[in-house]
Amino acid sequence: MPQAEALNRPIASLAPDSWAALVSGLLQDEAVSPGGVEFYRDKNRDASQVFDSRDAIEHIVQIYSSRMATKSVNGLCCLEDNLPLRMAKGDFQQVISNLISNTIDACSRNGTIHIDSYTYEHSCIFTVSDSGGGVPVSILDRIFTLFFTTNQDVSTGPGLWVTRDIVEKYHGTTAVENRTEGAEFKVVLPGAILAS
Numbered sequence: 001m002p003q004a005e006a007l008n009r010p011i012a013s014l015a016p017d018s019w020a021a022l023v024s025g026l027l028q029d030e031a032v033s034p035g036g037v038e039f040y041r042d043k044n045r046d047a048s049q050v051f052d053s054r055d056a057i058e059h060i061v062q063i064y065s066s067r068m069a070t071k072s073v074n075g076l077c078c079l080e081d082n083l084p085l086r087m088a089k090g091d092f093q094q095v096i097s098n099l100i101s102n103t104i105d106a107c108s109r110n111g112t113i114h115i116d117s118y119t120y121e122h123s124c125i126f127t128v129s130d131s132g133g134g135v136p137v138s139i140l141d142r143i144f145t146l147f148f149t150t151n152q153d154v155s156t157g158p159g160l161w162v163t164r165d166i167v168e169k170y171h172g173t174t175a176v177e178n179r180t181e182g183a184e185f186k187v188v189l190p191g192a193i194l195a196s
């Protein structure tokens with residue numbers, strides 16, 4: 001359904017698929033801000049853009065540094081030096097931004113966030129993990145669903161749905177695992193994205 005048509009219909013009459021298409025369209029038009037920082041404002045969606053993933057991640061960490069400092073959350077990056085990507089930079093930054101934003105929410109004071117990047121068997125791997133105690137098992141299978149959130153007071157929860165949607169657009173995968181101290185989110189992008 002075209003977005004304009006969807007917007008003119010009563011919300012209750014929309015089928016779930018139309019909901020997803022509508023929200024996706026709104027996000028493309030920058031009307032919604034998942035995960036707090038709007039890299040969707042970057043109009044340049046050129047999927048043949050080449051940029052350094054380390055620089056892009058460090059830029060996002062810098063943006064979140066004051067929010068991390070407020071909670072005394074420590075950010076530790078272990079980023080591969082030479083990992084240039086060919087994809088829309090705004091897409092990549094939105095993915096990493098959403099994951100980092102969630103880890104800050106999850107951490108209590110003096111928590112720690114780890115952001116790692118590396119290549120493995122021709123894939124580009126990005127992990128964002130925290131010491132926030134993990135995702136409760138009861139919601140683990142729902143967190144990537146559109147509008148799922150446990151922060152109803154401040155959000156409608158598009159963050160992880162958008163994250164997965166972007167990653168799948170590039171034929172990648174997203175996964176979450178609970179580790180000893182907290183959750184680890186892993187994004188795997190295919191080697192075809194690697195620009196070196």
Ligand SMILES: Nc1ncnc2c1ncn2[C@@H]1O[C@H](COP(=O)(O)OP(=O)(O)OP(=O)(O)O)[C@@H](O)[C@H]1O
Pocket residue numbers: 033034035036098101102103105106130132134135136143144148149150151154155156157158159160161183
């Ligand atoms: N690192 C994490 N540790 C524990 N729970 C998490 C973590 N990341 C996400 N979650 C859970 O998954 C839910 C969905 O995350 P998602 O990013 O989609 O929405 P949100 O953070 O609540 O809001 P927004 O869409 O504004 O980012 C969160 O509400 C939270 O319950």
Ligand SMILES: [Mg+2]
Pocket residue numbers: 034035098101102159160
């Ligand atoms: Mg979020």
